[in-house]
Amino acid sequence: MSALLEVRNLQVRVEEREILHGLSLTVNKGEVHAIMGPNGSGKSTLSHVVAGKPGYEVTGGEILFKGEDLLKMDPDERAAKGVFLAFQYPVEIPGVATMTFLRTALNAQRKARGESEYSTPDFLKKVREVAASLNIPQEMLRRGVNVGFSGGEKKRNEVLQMALFEPSLCILDEMDSGLDIDALRIAADGVNALRSSERAMVVITHYQRLLNYIVPDFVHVMSKGRVVKSGGKELALELEESGYAQFEDQAA
Amino acid sequence: MPAELETVERVRRIDVDQYRYGFETIIESDKAPKGLSEDIVRFISAKKDEPEWMLEWRLEAYRRWLTMQEPTWARVDYPKIDYQDLYYYSAPKQKKALASLDEVDPEILKTYEKLGIPLREQEILAGVVRPEGEADGEAPRRVAVDAVFDSVSVATTFQAELKKAGVIFMPISHALREHPDLVKKYLGTVVPTTDNFFATLNSAVFSDGSFVYVPPGVRCPMELSTYFRINERNTGQFERTLIIADKGSYVSYLEGCTAPQRDENQLHAAVVELIALDDAEIKYSTVQNWYPGNSEGKGGVYNFVTKRGDCRGKNSKISWTQVETGSAITWKYPSCILRGDNSRGEFYSIAISNGYQQVDSGTKMIHLGKNTTSRIISKGIAAGKSQNTYRGLVSAHRKATGSRNFTACDSLLIGDKCGAHTVPYVEAKNSSALFEHEATTSKISEDVLFYCVQRGLSQEEAVGLVVNGFVRDVLQQLPMEFAVEAQKLISISLEGSVG
Numbered sequence: 183m184s185a186l187l188e189v190r191n192l193q194v195r196v197e198e199r200e201i202l203h204g205l206s207l208t209v210n211k212g213e214v215h216a217i218m219g220p221n222g223s224g225k226s227t228l229s230h231v232v233a234g235k236p237g238y239e240v241t242g243g244e245i246l247f248k249g250e251d252l253l254k255m256d257p258d259e260r261a262a263k264g265v266f267l268a269f270q271y272p273v274e275i276p277g278v279a280t281m282t283f284l285r286t287a288l289n290a291q292r293k294a295r296g297e298s299e300y301s302t303p304d305f306l307k308k309v310r311e312v313a314a315s316l317n318i319p320q321e322m323l324r325r326g327v328n329v330g331f332s333g334g335e336k337k338r339n340e341v342l343q344m345a346l347f348e349p350s351l352c353i354l355d356e357m358d359s360g361l362d363i364d365a366l367r368i369a370a371d372g373v374n375a376l377r378s379s380e381r382a383m384v385v386i387t388h389y390q391r392l393l394n395y396i397v398p399d400f401v402h403v404m405s406k407g408r409v410v411k412s413g414g415k416e417l418a419l420e421l422e423e424s425g426y427a428q429f430e431d432q433a434a
Numbered sequence: 435m436p437a438e439l440e441t442v443e444r445v446r447r448i449d450v451d452q453y454r455y456g457f458e459t460i461i462e463s464d465k466a467p468k469g470l471s472e473d474i475v476r477f478i479s480a481k482k483d484e485p486e487w488m489l490e491w492r493l494e495a496y497r498r499w500l501t502m503q504e505p506t507w508a509r510v511d512y513p514k515i516d517y518q519d520l521y522y523y524s525a526p527k528q529k530k531a532l533a534s535l536d537e538v539d540p541e542i543l544k545t546y547e548k549l550g551i552p553l554r555e556q557e558i559l560a561g562v563v564r565p566e567g568e569a570d571g572e573a574p575r576r577v578a579v580d581a582v583f584d585s586v587s588v589a590t591t592f593q594a595e596l597k598k599a600g601v602i603f604m605p606i607s608h609a610l611r612e613h614p615d616l617v618k619k620y621l622g623t624v625v626p627t628t629d630n631f632f633a634t635l636n637s638a639v640f641s642d643g644s645f646v647y648v649p650p651g652v653r654c655p656m657e658l659s660t661y662f663r664i665n666e667r668n669t670g671q672f673e674r675t676l677i678i679a680d681k682g683s684y685v686s687y688l689e690g691c692t693a694p695q696r697d698e699n700q701l702h703a704a705v706v707e708l709i710a711l712d713d714a715e716i717k718y719s720t721v722q723n724w725y726p727g728n729s730e731g732k733g734g735v736y737n738f739v740t741k742r743g744d745c746r747g748k749n750s751k752i753s754w755t756q757v758e759t760g761s762a763i764t765w766k767y768p769s770c771i772l773r774g775d776n777s778r779g780e781f782y783s784i785a786i787s788n789g790y791q792q793v794d795s796g797t798k799m800i801h802l803g804k805n806t807t808s809r810i811i812s813k814g815i816a817a818g819k820s821q822n823t824y825r826g827l828v829s830a831h832r833k834a835t836g837s838r839n840f841t842a843c844d845s846l847l848i849g850d851k852c853g854a855h856t857v858p859y860v861e862a863k864n865s866s867a868l869f870e871h872e873a874t875t876s877k878i879s880e881d882v883l884f885y886c887v888q889r890g891l892s893q894e895e896a897v898g899l900v901v902n903g904f905v906r907d908v909l910q911q912l913p914m915e916f917a918v919e920a921q922k923l924i925s926i927s928l929e930g931s932v933g
Binding site: 236294 | 880884887890891892893899905
């Protein structure tokens with residue numbers, strides 16, 4: 183059986199500068215992978231390229247998702263196929279109620295997959311259930327998307343969407359940035375509730391701290407646009423002790 | 435015969451007669467020669483069977499117009515118009531009859547589909563005339579009759595209800611004959627014949643338009659919207675609308691249509707006058723979606739409109755709401771004269787420009803009475819290579835003590851080849867006036883769009899969603915059933931605006 187996500191020898195440029203120099207990564211269903219590395223190692227670039235953000239030029243390699251060529255798909259097609267990116271900095275969309283946004287997006291995905299759109303009562307029921315489990319008040323869903331949300335609320339809103347859209351691959355880009363311990367715990371609990379044998383997660387982070395809450399099956403260390411070391415969850419602890427410096431030379 | 439079918443039959447019979455004598459003006463097919471002269475003005479007036487004073491009124495306007503210069507202060511650029519190269523009478527009939535929808539620009543049909551307009555209505559909007567002998571072999575203008583069939587059943591019910599309430603709602607050409615005193619008393623009292631180049635031209639040659647009078651204390655029993663939408667198709671290039679809300683009355687009026695109108699007339703110069711007496715309220719909503727020109731900026735309607743409301747009585751209120759998405763050039767400033775003490779003026783606007791469209795629009799709030807208040811919410815959205823200008827005046831007269839205004843002008847840019855401009859004029863001639871002005875200009879960011887598409891929206895859906903969020907405050911002012919259509923229209927107008 184083929185892997186859920188297969189990144190092979192990926193080379194990516196931004197404005198003539200190569201950021202990823204042949205990165206490979208295999209993620210199977212049910213696995214949680216952590217990607218760690220210093221600033222500028224290419225972690226976020228990887229997440230953006232998988233999700234299809236414009237502005238990146240893929241000069242070599244390939245990305246297969248469920249055996250299909252992901253790079254040939256538009257970002258919304260990728261979303262409908264089950265790729266979800268939880269943003270490091272979720273954007274604000276004034277005037278668009280969160281509830282409206284959720285329903286529009288969910289129905290767009292379902293439509294793209296040839297499924298029927300949710301009826302209003304079914305949708306509301308589903309959102310309410312998920313929102314309650316994440317400690318998200320109804321009032322927040324009536325506000326504009328992320329408008330006036332605290333850092334913690336924004337991240338919880340990301341997890342809410344993840345729960346609602348039921349993607350098969352979740353990429354969490356620096357979910358811990360800007361969160362205090364309590365906010366982090368709530369968001370992480372939400373993510374853990376979504377772990378399943380049918381779903382994989384890629385958790386991108388600088389710090390080991392997040393991995394105390396979301397315990398990975400595999401840890402990869404990135405440096406200068408490559409994966410330089412892979413291992414089990416203990417690798418994260420090792421990094422916490424010794425830092426990233428030891429890998430800088432290896433990558434060069 | 436089943437009851438339903440019987441009703442249908444009956445309405446069909448009523449219809450044909452109602453059509454002839456009802457709201458529609460039957461315009462003869464003969465047309466005046468090109469160009470404008472006193473003779474043409476006389477010709478138009480004679481065609482309309484107008485009273486002598488009306489002819490004089492038109493002629494006076496015409497003579498005045500000869501002495502006027504076309505204004506150049508707006509931020510719009512278009513080739514010089516040759517006023518002698520236009521038809522002034524046959525214009526409303528210039529829609530070419532098409533045999534079927536197959537002859538209509540497929541782009542327009544796509545838009546109809548997206549707006550969810552029924553096929554029959556599509557045909558009417560596109561100007562399709564079925565050939566004789568087709569289907570049940572009815573009159574040549576079968577589709578038109580059908581349209582009236584669809585609408586007159588509604589329209590006749592409406593007419594009866596309006597009559598019961600004492601509301602007068604008819605073409606202005608009919609009102610000139612049936613209610614000459616009312617027309618004479620109010621016509622040109624808000625926008626005088628000398629007002630501006632385009633309004634003066636309109637006064638000389640206007641072909642038709644609507645007349646509404648709501649008697650004292652009457653709340654007009656319906657939105658004058660559905661009705662008007664149906665009757666809009668033959669309005670000409672020089673419309674004249676006059677609405678009077680007598681003491682303590684209320685009326686909500688909606689002009690225009692979300693569906694794009696096929697129109698061969700390039701120059702439109704309409705005049706709308708609203709008069710609200712003591713404690714009366716007029717709500718006037720517009721959705722304008724005329725042909726904006728092709729992707730290279732060729733063709734398209736020039737829309738030079740003068741719209742003004744007079745809050746003549748104390749505690750009166752006039753509210754303008756507009757959604758402007760069409761026309762190559764829009765030059766339009768729906769305004770309020772706040773004459774009565776405690777009167778209130780409102781202006782809610784969404785102006786969208788794409789392609790090579792040029793919009794110069796805004797409002798004037800002229801505070802004359804004491805404790806008058808006004809509110810301006812303007813949302814300009816520029817995409818493509820368009821230019822979008824808000825131009826507004828808020829002024830307080832010496833005697834307008836305690837007057838207040840709040841203005842918020844927000845502009846949204848999509849792409850980097852368009853422009854948004856805000857030109858506010860504020861004049862306070864007494865020290866107790868309190869005017870506030872807020873303005874913002876922003877760009878739809880790549881990050882916001884990417885966020886939306888990552889969640890499964892297409893690029894165009896994403897733009898539509900963001901823009902609809904941006905204009906939400908204004909959309910809420912539209913009559914309910916129209917707000918939904920307007921929302922779709924906004925998304926459609928911006929299609930292709932993102933690469």
